[in-house]
Amino acid sequence: MSNAKSKSTTTELDHILNFVDGSKGLRAKVSESGKVQVRQDLDGKVFTFSSSEVSEVLHRADSEGKPFIQVNFKNNSKVLLTETLVGFKPVETLGLDMTRIPKVVTTPDLQSVFDAIEESMGADNGIDHEVEILKKVYQAIIMGGEKVGFDLAFERKWLNRLLASKFNASA
Numbered sequence: 001m002s003n004a005k006s007k008s009t010t011t012e013l014d015h016i017l018n019f020v021d022g023s024k025g026l027r028a029k030v031s032e033s034g035k036v037q038v039r040q041d042l043d044g045k046v047f048t049f050s051s052s053e054v055s056e057v058l059h060r061a062d063s064e065g066k067p068f069i070q071v072n073f074k075n076n077s078k079v080l081l082t083e084t085l086v087g088f089k090p091v092e093t094l095g096l097d098m099t100r101i102p103k104v105v106t107t108p109d110l111q112s113v114f115d116a117i118e119e120s121m122g123a124d125n126g127i128d129h130e131v132e133i134l135k136k137v138y139q140a141i142i143m144g145g146e147k148v149g150f151d152l153a154f155e156r157k158w159l160n161r162l163l164a165s166k167f168n169a170s171a
Contacts, residue, residue, distance in 0.1 A: 010051075012051075012054045012055075012056065012057045012071075013030070013036070013051045013054065015057040015059075015069065016028070016036070016038075016054070016057060016069065016071060016081070017030070017036075019067075019069045019081055020038055020081065023081070023082075023083045023084065024041075024083045024084055025040060025041040025042055025083060025084030025085070026038055026039065026040060026041070026081065026083075026084065026085075026086070027039045027041065030051070033050075034050055034051040034052055035048060035049075035050055035051075036048065036049055036050070036051055038081070038086060040084065040085055040086060040107065041084065042084055042085060042108060043107055043108050043111075045086075045107040045150055045151075045152075046150070046151065047079065047086045047148065047149050047150050048149045048150075048151070049071075049073065049148075049149045053073050053074050053075065054071060054072070054073060054074075055072050055073055055074045056071075056072040057069055057070070057071050057072075058070040058072070060080075062082075066082070066083065068080050068081060068082045068083075069081045073148075077089075077147060077148050078148075079148050079149075080104055085106040085107070085108070086106065086107075086148075086150075087104040087105065087106050088104065088105060088106075088144050088145055088147075088148045088150075089103065089104060089105075089144055090102075090105050090137075090140035090141050090143070090144040091139075091140050091143035091144045091147060092140070093136045093137075093139055093140040093143075095132075095136060096133065096136040096137065096140060098140075101137055101140065105141050105144060105145075107141075107145060107150060107152070107155075109141055110138065110141055110142065110145075110152070110155050110158075113134055113137050113138045113141065114138065114155075114158055114159065114162070116134050117131060117134045117135060117138065117159070117162065118162060120134060121162070135159065138159055139159075142155060142156055
């Protein structure tokens with residue numbers, strides 16, 4: 001019984017590794033324990049998951065016909081692997097209208113939101129409301145990424161440092 005299960009896990013993992021091997025911007029490593037690391041060339045971020053947690057791999061195509069795969073996990077989370085990035089769902093955040101942000105985000109989106117926060121904080125027209133919304137978007141992406149297996153401790157610190165420097169500058 002368990003042999004059939006491990007065989008299907010191996011098949012799913014093979015689908016993932018074959019896709020990553022054929023991609024332009026993703027690299028994969030598998031450890032002896034079954035931990036899989038998928039590294040994005042674009043920003044160096046590493047998505048880590050256990051092969052035993054994969055429940056299903058679905059082959060898809062985007063609106064332009066470019067192939068990607070959807071990896072569903074046993075904990076009901078999912079990621080999308082494209083040619084260059086790992087996409088994931090941002091976490092629903094209190095006070096944030098989730099219909100106003102993309103359903104799927106990537107780690108480079110953190111840099112874009114961070115830049116927008118920095119720009120808004122630098123403006124002298126008192127748009128604190130916009131900064132608060134952007135901070136919530138940033139947090140939603142961080143939490144979504146961490147939930148699926150990205151280590152985003154460094155990006156978490158970015159925001160804290162920015163807010164501290166702004167606070168010190170205005171003191």
